[in-house]
Amino acid sequence: MKNLRSTILASAMLLGLCSGPARADADTDSAMLGLATRSGCPTCHSVEPGATRDGKTPIGPAWRDVAAKYAGDANAQAALTRTVLEGSSPYASHWKGKVTGLAMPPNQVAIGEADAAKLVGWILSLNVK
Numbered sequence: 001m002k003n004l005r006s007t008i009l010a011s012a013m014l015l016g017l018c019s020g021p022a023r024a025d026a027d028t029d030s031a032m033l034g035l036a037t038r039s040g041c042p043t044c045h046s047v048e049p050g051a052t053r054d055g056k057t058p059i060g061p062a063w064r065d066v067a068a069k070y071a072g073d074a075n076a077q078a079a080l081t082r083t084v085l086e087g088s089s090p091y092a093s094h095w096k097g098k099v100t101g102l103a104m105p106p107n108q109v110a111i112g113e114a115d116a117a118k119l120v121g122w123i124l125s126l127n128v129k
Contacts, residue, residue, distance in 0.1 A: 032122040039111040039119070044101060047126065059101040067127035069094075077120055084116040 036042060044060035051062060061069075070076035083104055090103035111119070 028122065032119055035111075035115055035119055039107065039115070041119070044104075057100045059099060060104060061095045061099050063123040064126045065098075067124050070124060071127045076124055077117070080120045080124070081113065081117045084111065084120060085113060 033047075036045075044058070046058060046062050047064060049062040049065050051058065066080070070080065073079075085106065085108045087106035088104045093102050096102065107116070
């Protein structure tokens, strides 16, 4: 358990969550970062905009950018959960020019639908200050 907590804390620091605005529920942040890490999400995404991996442009958008882009969109939760599970089309990329990846691969093997929905809900909540 101690190693898991250390890993989650290190992931949070790496992803920039600790340096960003204070969150209302640190336990939820920790649990969601753990879920994201176990599902491989930090391979392409960070929490904070501008975070880089080895000095390179991120593969996928930062989650705070995703939250800002979809703020107020009533369909965002369902649409983004489907994108996490099924992937996205490289021909419809709305992050083109902002990240190096053109499409999100399907992730149904790495994360189940219920967990994907929880993670997407948490990501969308990052826009709340």
